[in-house]
Each structure stands twice: as C-alpha cells, then as structure tokens.
Amino acid sequence: MSYKRSTLMQERMEQNRQSILQSARELIAQGGFKDAQIQAIAERAGVSSGLVYRYFDNKSEVLIEVLSEAIQHEIHILNTIASSEGLTAQQKLHKAVTTFVKRALNSPQLSYSLMFEPVDPIVEHERFRSKQLIKQTINEILAEGKVNGEFGFEDLNTVALCIVGSMTFVVIEPLNPSRNVMFDQNYKDYFVKQVADFCVQAVQLQDRN
Known part of the structure; x- marks a missing residue:
C-alpha cells in the first residue's frame, strides 16, 4: 500500500511540474520572458507560488x-x-x-x-x-x-x-x-x-x- 501511495505521489509531483512548465511556456509564447513571472506561472497552472518554488529555485x-x-x-x-x-x-x-x-x-x-x-x-x-x-x-x-x-x-x-x-x-x-x-x-x-x-x-x- 505504501508503495502505491509513493507511486501516486511521484506521478502527482511530475504532473505538477509539467503543468508549471507548460504554463511558463504559454506565458512566454504570449508575451515573452517578462510575462513569465513566478506568480503568473503559478496562477496559470492553478497552484501556489510556494509549490512552484518546491520544484524550481527561481524564475x-x-x-x-x-x-x-x-x-x-x-x-x-x-x-x-x-x-x-x-x-x-x-x-x-x-x-x-x-x-x-x-x-x-x-x-x-x-x-x-x-x-x-x-x-x-x-x-x-x-x-x-x-x-x-x-x-x-x-x-x-x-x-x-x-x-x-x-x-x-x-x-x-x-x-x-x-x-x-x-x-x-x-x-x-x-x-x-x-x-x-x-x-x-x-x-x-x-x-x-x-x-x-x-x-x-x-x-x-x-x-x-
């Protein structure tokens, strides 16, 4: 059971990470790097800024x-x-x-x-x-x-x-x-x-x- 929870957690973490990256890519495609701020990326991905910083140290x-x-x-x-x-x-x-x-x-x-x-x-x-x-x-x-x-x-x-x-x-x-x-x-x-x-x-x- 713990192995299954661990696998599900890893999948969820990877989904979050990809969602953050996709949001950043979309923002760059719309307005360039200047629009891809951490807060904007988080809002587009539907996550908190804090969660973004769990995956990436900075912009x-x-x-x-x-x-x-x-x-x-x-x-x-x-x-x-x-x-x-x-x-x-x-x-x-x-x-x-x-x-x-x-x-x-x-x-x-x-x-x-x-x-x-x-x-x-x-x-x-x-x-x-x-x-x-x-x-x-x-x-x-x-x-x-x-x-x-x-x-x-x-x-x-x-x-x-x-x-x-x-x-x-x-x-x-x-x-x-x-x-x-x-x-x-x-x-x-x-x-x-x-x-x-x-x-x-x-x-x-x-x-x-």
Missing part, C-alpha cells in the same frame, strides 16, 4: 527547463531528418534549415524569446549549449556531404557554425515583436526557401571547369 530555472525541453524537441526533428534514408546530404541540409526556420516563424514570440530576448547569464549559457546541440546535427549532414562529394569546404566546424548562425540569427528581424509586422504565408515560404537555398549553396562543391 531562471523555470526558463532553462522550458528552453531545454523546446530545444530537445527541435533536435529530435533535426536528427530524424539527418538520419533519413533516400535523401542526399544537400536535400537533408535544405530540409533541416527549412524545417527549423519555418517552425520558428510559426511561433514568433516563443521563438524570439527562447533565442534572442535578453536574459541573465545562466539562461544565456543554456542558449549556447542549445546551439551546440544543433551544430552537432548539422555537422553530421555536412560530414556526409563532404564524404560523398556533394559539399566542398575546408573546415567542418567553421562551416557548421556558419550554417547554425544563418538558420538562427536570420530570423531576428522577422520575429522581433517590437516591429509588430505580420507576414503572410507566401512571404514566409519565400523567406524560408531563400535561407535554405543560401545555406546549401554556401557549401555545395563548385564546378571548377
């Missing part, structure tokens, strides 16, 4: 966890593309960049906050770690293209950094909520294709004849 810990979960989901998507059979390395790179940028544009406030909104150094460190994880997947695609003769470049790490920089920082302007600009789907599709085309063309093996 930064909540934000780091939200960022970590979000990037793990994106990494899973990118890894699936990287391991796809029947696609060339060029097609994988184009699809990876297209998917990442398109998903960012479809959740503008959340993406802007997670990637660019000013934060404290602890959260910024998590951002850096996230970009390193993205780079690992891009590395795999680039290395495959280099081996099979699709890509031509000198240094894998430098090129991977350039690609990750392109696919992340390129969305600062269209995502910036202060610009208060809405883009229609046709522009989004055009923008995404331009970014993906640029990344692929930057590493393609050039015909020297």
Whole structure:
C-alpha cells in the first residue's frame, strides 16, 4: 500500500511540474520572458507560488527547463531528418534549415524569446549549449556531404557554425515583436526557401571547369 501511495505521489509531483512548465511556456509564447513571472506561472497552472518554488529555485530555472525541453524537441526533428534514408546530404541540409526556420516563424514570440530576448547569464549559457546541440546535427549532414562529394569546404566546424548562425540569427528581424509586422504565408515560404537555398549553396562543391 505504501508503495502505491509513493507511486501516486511521484506521478502527482511530475504532473505538477509539467503543468508549471507548460504554463511558463504559454506565458512566454504570449508575451515573452517578462510575462513569465513566478506568480503568473503559478496562477496559470492553478497552484501556489510556494509549490512552484518546491520544484524550481527561481524564475531562471523555470526558463532553462522550458528552453531545454523546446530545444530537445527541435533536435529530435533535426536528427530524424539527418538520419533519413533516400535523401542526399544537400536535400537533408535544405530540409533541416527549412524545417527549423519555418517552425520558428510559426511561433514568433516563443521563438524570439527562447533565442534572442535578453536574459541573465545562466539562461544565456543554456542558449549556447542549445546551439551546440544543433551544430552537432548539422555537422553530421555536412560530414556526409563532404564524404560523398556533394559539399566542398575546408573546415567542418567553421562551416557548421556558419550554417547554425544563418538558420538562427536570420530570423531576428522577422520575429522581433517590437516591429509588430505580420507576414503572410507566401512571404514566409519565400523567406524560408531563400535561407535554405543560401545555406546549401554556401557549401555545395563548385564546378571548377
């Protein structure tokens, strides 16, 4: 009986924790990090502020966890593309960049906050770690293209950094909520294709004849 109570308690604790994180994510998606205060998170989750502090020491810990979960989901998507059979390395790179940028544009406030909104150094460190994880997947695609003769470049790490920089920082302007600009789907599709085309063309093996 005590084992069953313990299991139920653990499940309840995990449900509370996930509810807190989901509430924080929703608040960030609506108004950015500034709206994701502990009291607001607690109210949205239907719990007390004290309960939030049982799971997280401060707001930064909540934000780091939200960022970590979000990037793990994106990494899973990118890894699936990287391991796809029947696609060339060029097609994988184009699809990876297209998917990442398109998903960012479809959740503008959340993406802007997670990637660019000013934060404290602890959260910024998590951002850096996230970009390193993205780079690992891009590395795999680039290395495959280099081996099979699709890509031509000198240094894998430098090129991977350039690609990750392109696919992340390129969305600062269209995502910036202060610009208060809405883009229609046709522009989004055009923008995404331009970014993906640029990344692929930057590493393609050039015909020297």
